[in-house]
Amino acid sequence: MNPQTHESLWLDGRHTVDLPELGRICGLSSKEILELMEYGALAPLNAQPQPPVFSTRCIAPLRQAASIRSDFDVDIFTVAILLGYINRISELEKQLRALHAQLPSHLHVHIQREGPASWHEAHAGLKAP
Numbered sequence: 001m002n003p004q005t006h007e008s009l010w011l012d013g014r015h016t017v018d019l020p021e022l023g024r025i026c027g028l029s030s031k032e033i034l035e036l037m038e039y040g041a042l043a044p045l046n047a048q049p050q051p052p053v054f055s056t057r058c059i060a061p062l063r064q065a066a067s068i069r070s071d072f073d074v075d076i077f078t079v080a081i082l083l084g085y086i087n088r089i090s091e092l093e094k095q096l097r098a099l100h101a102q103l104p105s106h107l108h109v110h111i112q113r114e115g116p117a118s119w120h121e122a123h124a125g126l127k128a129p
Helices: 003-010 019-026 030-038 056-072 076-102
Strands: 016-018 053-055
Touching (some): 019 053
């Protein structure tokens, strides 16, 4: 499987990944992933303890939390907390998009988001010569 196909499967929650593969993809050891499971921050799909299998849906937030861990040198317990917040924010954003889609077009309000603007937003007013 080529890397692009492999990465596109992460967004598709219908696929699964085992513990060693999840660790390799996210840059965490198997021991660290087991700790995240103990903290309740990461849940395998199967109820049996061995071997754990995970939905590919958990890869993106886990990679984000692992990246923050690397950048700020935080412990695995903090990664568990971060993972919970990342998942919660993602769920709230999904709910907000669904509610926004239900509004009539004349009631749509531009929501100012925090953080850096994308290139397209920053240059929306520019016209080509």
